[in-house]
Each structure stands twice: as structure tokens, then as C-alpha cells.
Amino acid sequence: MKKSVAIIGTRGYPSYYGGFETLIRQLAPYLSSQGWDVTVYGREGATKTDDPELDPTVKTVVTKGIESKSLSTLSYGLSSSVHASSKKPDVALIMNVANGYWLPILKARGIPTVVNVDGIEWERAKWGKKAKTAFKVGARLTAKFADRLVVDSRAIGQRWEEEFNRHGDFIPYGGSRPGSLAPVESLTSGTYALMVARFVPENSVAEFFDAAETIAQDWDVVIVGSSGYGGEFDDKARQLSTNSSRIHWMGHVSDDTKLFSLWQHAGAYFHGHSVGGTNPALVQAMACGAPIVARDTIFNREVLGPAGIYVAPDPSEIATAICSVLRSKDKQMELRDNAYDRQAAEYTWEIVCKAYESSLIDALGA
Template sequence: MPRRVAILGTRGYPSYYGGFETLVRTLAPYLADTGWDVSVYSRPGAIELQDPARDHRIESITTRGLDSQSLSTLSFGATSALSAIRRRPDVALVMNVANGFWLPFLRAARIPTVVNVDGIEWEREKWGANAKRAFRVGAQLTASHATSLIFDSAGIADRWTTGFGRDGTTIAYGGTVPGELDVPPGLQSGAYALLVSRFVPENTVEEFLDAAAIIAREHDVVLVGSSGYGGELDARAERLAAENSRVHWLGHVHDDQHLFALWRHAGAYFHGHSVGGTNPALVQAMACGAPTVARDTVFNREVLGDHAIFVQPDVSAIAAAVTTLLRSRTVQRDLAAAAEARARRCYSWDSVCEQYDVLLRQHVARSDRWGRKDISGASSVSISAPGRFDANLPTASGQ
């Protein structure tokens, strides 16, 4: 009989909203290929059931919640957890520490939980004080009640080891190396700057929009993304595009091939994310060979190595670095080739999915051995580098 895994905490399958959704679009079919019965919890209206890329072996389960910036994750997480408790999968893969509030109930139902903790949500500028406190409490509950943790970078693993006394397994995100792609209409290969980002302050969007006005004196600038809820950054991008014909605001791009082509032919991709570990958009940009100017953080340096230009979150510094890169095709080619090679070497989707598969199977086997009599002791998998897995499951006490 196939083992059953439930995936909670994303917008659903298939969804194109963010990094978790990209992971699930790749992981869910992989798990089905290896014999899993896969269910993914979804939000109403977040998925397209007629999507031609949909794998019909994957069950989508829609639950209700409050679709607001501050309450959506908590409310949809609650209804998904209640449904999972009724359906009793063999293991639950949970995304985001905000769902830590519901882990005690899954634990009481003796369902092993593997939690991808994502970034340091309680430090994100977009959240108010109450939301930050909620994420912090969710993280503490995750540390205490999750059966196992997944970190997407060594930097995130260090924060959890020192801050919560929990270790886990490090599994990064993967990137798809595309084939030949046509230059996006209206643009010239190697001659435009590109931003791909959710419009939130910690992604250095405000500074890049200011820099874009300077860059656009000589070069095209393409903006991909939005806040998802409207707001000042969206309004600024709209005004900038209306006032300058060199600035193109595309909003959220659902078509992967279009997005890959934008990265592939960019002369300079700016990556301003500052809070979090391995960023899925950055890994995919590398796989597409995008020459990158990145905000100087420990997380971005971990992913990029020496294959980028690093800057501080300063308008003048961003504008100067991007403009200089756009003027040098030789530097563009060198950075692009090195980034793509690093993506192939360190961030393969096959390796990422295999590690998830092995980890999930380990917890099902552990639950079978114990007959689900007690999964209350928080356990973890020793930290491993991308592409490696250590199947030892020592007991660790959560904080």
C-alpha cells in the first residue's frame, strides 16, 4: 500500500506564487514517481485545476481561511491541520513556522511532522509587531513540537541551533537549467536590468526603484513582482513605468518560460533579499545564467559564492554596480557562466527531491517501528550539505 504524505502550508498545487510553491510543483510529482500517495492542501482560487502542467496523481484538498496579509497563513494552516488530523497521513510535510501553532495537534494525533522553517520571518520588515510576535511564538512551538526540521541554508541552520537548540537537515532549493530561449519581446539581450521580487521592504525594492530611475537614463529596466496586496511599492512601480518608457513593470509572471527568458537574457539581475536562507528565485536566476548584483548578506554569499557583484542597500551603490555591469559584456559572460555552473553543481532539483524523499521515508519507518505509540520526542536529522543526506535520527530536545 502506498505511503501517504500530506503537504501543508503552501497556496496549493500547482501554484506559482513563491518559493514554497515552486518546490511543491517539483517535489509532489517526484514523490508520486517514487510511490507516495501525495495530497497538497490548497487555498480557494489559488490553483488552476485545468493547468496543463498539473500532475493528476496529486490530490489537491481545498480548505477555508481568511485571505488577508496577516491572517492567511494562520487561518489556512489551522483548517489544513484539522483536515490532516481527520485523514491521518503517514507523515506531514509542513511549510513555514507560522504553522507551528498547529503542530501540537498533529503531534497529539501521532502524525510525524517534517517542517521546512523557511527564513527568519519575525525579522521581516513587512510584518507589524503582532505578526512578528506570532511568527516568533510559532518558531518556538515548531522547535518544541516538530518531529524534524528542514533548513534551506547553513545560515538558517546556525540560527536555529543557537536560538532554539534544534538541529535538522539542510536541503536547499533547486533550479531548472533551461535550453535555448528567445529574447523577450521589446528587449535586447544583455542590455537590460532585471528585478524579480515580492515587493516588500526587506527585499530592497524601495532602493532599487530609486536606482531604476538612474539606470533607466541609459538602459531598460524590467520589474517583475508585486506586493500581492497593493500598496505604495506597487504604486511607485506603476508611476515609474508610466513616466519612463525604459521601465517595464510586468507584475507577477506566471509563465516559467517567460521568466526564465528574462533571467537568461538580462544584462544585470538585482537580488536584494536580506532575510532568509537560500532564496528560490536566486537559485533559478543562477540556473538561467543571470549575471547578478546582490545585496551583501551571509545568505546571498552562501548561495552565490564569488560569482556575483555584492553591494550595500544604497541607491547610489546599486545604480553604479548595475550600470557598470550593463556596460561590460565580458563581465556579464564570466558571471553568467560561473553562476550556471554553480547551480548545476550545488542546486540540482533531483538532489533536492531525493533528500526530501529519503527524509520522509525515514520518519514513516520510525513511526512504523514504534507503532505510532510515541512520536512526542522531537527528533532531527544531522545537518548535511546540499546533495548529501545523513539518515541518523538522534533525539534532540526542543526549546
């Protein structure tokens, strides 16, 4: 008899919005291929139903919610949890501690839960005081009611053991090694700086924007990302691309082939994320062989190790490091090879998907 799993807390399957969605595009078909009955909960209009890689054996359910920066996760998490409780799957995989509020609903129906706790959301600069409090309470509820936890970095796991006295199964993100891709549009391989990030303060967006003006004196600069809701960072990116023919703002890129090509052909990729554990974009950049200059954080060092160059969140230091890499083809090749090797050894989807299945099976026996 098939084991059934409900996946709650992403935008759906298949979706290209962020790290959780990238994970589910890999994990849901994998679990189905291993004999699981898989249902992924999502939001209307957030998936690509015509995706040629869609696995028809993965069931999808769209529920109602409130589309806003502060209420989306909570509202969709509630409607999905209520629906899942009525169907009573063997186990539920929940993404994000904000959904900790709804774990008692699932627990009351005897449904074991595995929760990916994501990053330390209550410390992110993009959230106001009320949102930070909501995430912290959600984390406490997750610690109390979840049967098993998944942490995507060892540093995050240490925080959960210290603050909540809960152990988490360490499962990072994986990367997909693309074949040889053509450069995007009019860009020349190895001659441009690249940043890929959601426009929030903790991703060093402001610092990179300042650095971009210096870098663009000699090199092209490609910016991928947006806030998703408009605002000052989007306005600044638009201004930069208007004022300089060397700065190209592409907004959010959902085409994996295009995004992978940008990483593959970048002369230097800046990864400015400062919180959140193992970052999916960083792992995928490694799989694409991007020469990486990263903000110096415990999370980025855990993933990259010796495979990257580390800088402080200072525009001058960022610009200096990136220009140094852009000037040296030998340095680019060294960083590319190091990134390839590290990703292949520790951050593949096969490793990740097997670990998630093991965690779900352990929760069934809890």
C-alpha cells in the same frame, strides 16, 4: 503498501505564487513517482488546474481560510491540519513556522511531522509587532513539537541551533535549466537591468527603485513583482514606468517561460533579498544564467559564492555596479558561466527532492 504524505502550508498544487509553491510543483510529482500517496492542501482559486504539467497522481484538497495578509497562513494552516488529522497520513510535511500552532493537532493523532522553517520571519520589516510575535511563538512551538526540521540555508540552521537548540536537515531550493528562449516582447538580450521580487522593504525595493532612475538614463529597466495587496511600492513602480519609457513594470509574472526568458536575457539581474535563507528566485536566476548583482548578505553569499557581484543596499552603489555589468559583454559572460556552474553543482531539483524524501523517511522512524 504505499506511504502517504500530506503537504500543508502552501497555496496548493500546482501554484506559481512563491518559493514554497515552486518547490511543491517539483516535490509532489517526484514523491508520487517514488511510490508515495501524496496529498497537497491548498486554497481555492490559487492553483492552475489546466496546467499541462499537472501530475494527476497528486491528490489535492482545498480548505477554507481567511484571505488577509496576517491571517491567511494561520487560518488555512488550521483548516488543513484538522482535515489531515482526520485522514491520518503516515507523515506530514509542513511549510512555515506559523503552522507550528497546529502541530499538536497532528501530534495528537500520531502523525510525524517535518517542518520547513523558512526564514527568520519575526525579523522581517513587512510584519508589525503582533505578527512578529506570532511568528516567534510559532517557531518555539515548532521547535517543541516538530519531529524533524528542514532549513533551506546553513545560516538559518545555525540560528535554529543557537536559539532553539534544534538541528535542521539542510535542504536548499533547486533550479530548472531552460533551453534557449526568445527575448520577451521588445527587449534586447543583454541590454536591460532586471529585478524580480515581492515588494517588501527587506528586498531592497526602495533602493532599487531609486537606482532604476539612474540606470534608465542609458539602459532599459525591467521590474517584476508586486506587494500582492497594493500600496506605496506598487504606486511607485507604476509611477516609474509611466514617467520613463525605459522602465517597464510587469507586475507579478506567473508564466515560467516568460520569467525564465527575462533572467536568461538580462544584462544584469539585481537580487536585493536580505533575509530568508536560500532564495528560490536567486537559484532559478542562476539556472537561467543571469549575470547577478546581489545585496551583500550572509544568505546570498552562501548561495552565490564567487559567482556574483555584491553591493550594499545603496541606490548609487547598486546603479554603479549594474551599469558596469551592462557595459561589459565579457563581464556578463563571465557571470553567466559562473552562475550556471554553481547552480548545476549544488542546487538541482534532483538533489532537493531526494533530500526531502530522506527527511520524510527519517521522520517515519522517529
